[in-house]
Amino acid sequence: xxxxxxxxxxxYCMASLPKPxxxxxxxxxxxxxxxxxxxxxxxxxxxxxxxxxxxxxxxRLLLFRDQGKIPGEKQVxxxxxxxxLHSTFYQHPKSPHKHIFRxxxxxxxxxxxxxxxxxxxxxxxLFSPFKYQTMHFHAASAGGSTWFVPLKEFYxxxxxxxxxxxxxxxxVARNYCHPLCYKHPVRGDxxxxxxxxxxxxxxxxxxxxxxxxxxxxxxxxxxxLCEELHRxxxxxxxxxxxxxxxxxxxxxxxDNLGLAHYAxxxxxxxxxxxxxxxxxxxxxxxxxxxxxx
Numbered sequence: 001x002x003x004x005x006x007x008x009x010x011x012y013c014m015a016s017l018p019k020p021x022x023x024x025x026x027x028x029x030x031x032x033x034x035x036x037x038x039x040x041x042x043x044x045x046x047x048x049x050x051x052x053x054x055x056x057x058x059x060r061l062l063l064f065r066d067q068g069k070i071p072g073e074k075q076v077x078x079x080x081x082x083x084x085l086h087s088t089f090y091q092h093p094k095s096p097h098k099h100i101f102r103x104x105x106x107x108x109x110x111x112x113x114x115x116x117x118x119x120x121x122x123x124x125x126l127f128s129p130f131k132y133q134t135m136h137f138h139a140a141s142a143g144g145s146t147w148f149v150p151l152k153e154f155y156x157x158x159x160x161x162x163x164x165x166x167x168x169x170x171x172v173a174r175n176y177c178h179p180l181c182y183k184h185p186v187r188g189d190x191x192x193x194x195x196x197x198x199x200x201x202x203x204x205x206x207x208x209x210x211x212x213x214x215x216x217x218x219x220x221x222x223x224x225l226c227e228e229l230h231r232x233x234x235x236x237x238x239x240x241x242x243x244x245x246x247x248x249x250x251x252x253x254x255d256n257l258g259l260a261h262y263a264x265x266x267x268x269x270x271x272x273x274x275x276x277x278x279x280x281x282x283x284x285x286x287x288x289x290x291x292x293x
Contacts, residue, residue, distance in 0.1 A: 019051045023059070027242050030150045030259070031061040037077060037093050039067050039251060053089060056132065057186050060150060060255040063244075067251040069138050072280060074095030082132050082253075086123070086285035096280070101125045103279040105141055106271045110278055115263030116198025118226060119149065120124060120234040122256050124173045125201070130256045131186075131195060135188030140246040141277035143266035146258050149241035151191045157236065168293060169225070170206040171195070177206065178290050184257055185288035191257055193290055196233075198226040228289040233260055246279075256283070 021037035032055065038283040042048075062200040070078075076099045079085055087099045092110050093140055104110030105152035135146075155163065169180040171194050195201035203221040237243060243264065254261075267277060 026061065026063060029153055029240055030059060031242065032059040032212040034064045039070050042077065044081060056253055056255050060258040061148060062253045065247060067249045068236065070136055070251060072100045072291055073136060075100065075136055075280055075282060078283060079134050083284040086130065086283055097248050098245050099282055101281040103281060105268050105277040109276065113268060117266065118203060118230045119262040120195035120197060121185055121193050121260060122283060123286065124178060124195045127288055129178055130283040131255050131286045132284040134282045135252040136155040136233060136280045137248055138280060139276040140270060141147045141247045141274040143274055144239055144277050145243040145245045145264050147237045147241060147243050147262045147264055149236045152189045153240045153256055154236050155190045155192060168207050168209055170208060171202060172204040172206060173202060178279045179292035180205045182290045182292060187258060194229060195228040196226040198222040202226055
């Protein structure tokens with residue numbers, strides 16, 4: 001009983017510890033700016049990681065400004081505290097670590113054209129799409145924003161007719177098929193899985209209906225729905241989302257399953273025009289299988 005008391009008390013103390021950082025809203029609906037914390041100096045503890053997971057669940061995007069240049073090994077160490085890393089992408093020669101995806105507007109510095117095919121959730125080609133991702137900017141180019149849209153609010157903003165149609169749809173990505181709309185595994189609210197990069201990232205949609213007790217499945221070309229989704233998400237960015245202008249030293253933790261994102265065209269402006277862009281990204285493996293309602 002004394003051992004049980006000790007364990008319970010330690011858990012209570014961990015839950016009761018004050019957060020080693022401060023938060024303020026990034027937008028009225030989602031996101032938070034984190035201050036009074038330095039990834040290069042402050043200790044990474046179990047209570048810190050627990051607090052971050054709780055805040056990612058609530059806010060879906062945590063933005064740490066002025067973090068300098070976090071070494072690749074350190075970023076991987078941080079990421080590993082959130083879960084198992086899952087790296088499936090091309091390794092650029094200048095990437096500092098096998099789990100760091102190095103992105104740039106200069107092909108000599110990193111992979112180019114990343115995230116430009118349309119709004120998406122990362123890892124749709126996997127059985128369990130990525131749970132979290134980290135994004136760290138060693139250099140930020142002018143105008144090279146990432147657009148984020150909260151998927152709960154995006155879905156809820158559609159008409160009942162659109163929601164009913166979307167609820168019947170499944171997205172086919174390589175060898176896997178995901179429900180377009182499903183329950184977020186951590187938050188419990190409605191979310192969506194898609195990639196508007198038709199053909200390469202989205203092979204087809206399947207509409208599933210039921211007539212007289214018999215299920216019917218119809219295969220749909222990806223183009224029209226991908227274009228519709230992207231168009232609606234562009235409009236939603238202005239109303240409920242954010243065009244996040246990155247700064248050098250920014251470090252972000254994102255709920256990959258709760259937000260759609262898109263790299264705007266200006267992310268690929270030449271280095272001479274907009275300055276150098278260098279993003280180091282890690283992805284944390286998903287631990288749930290998306291299921292239809």
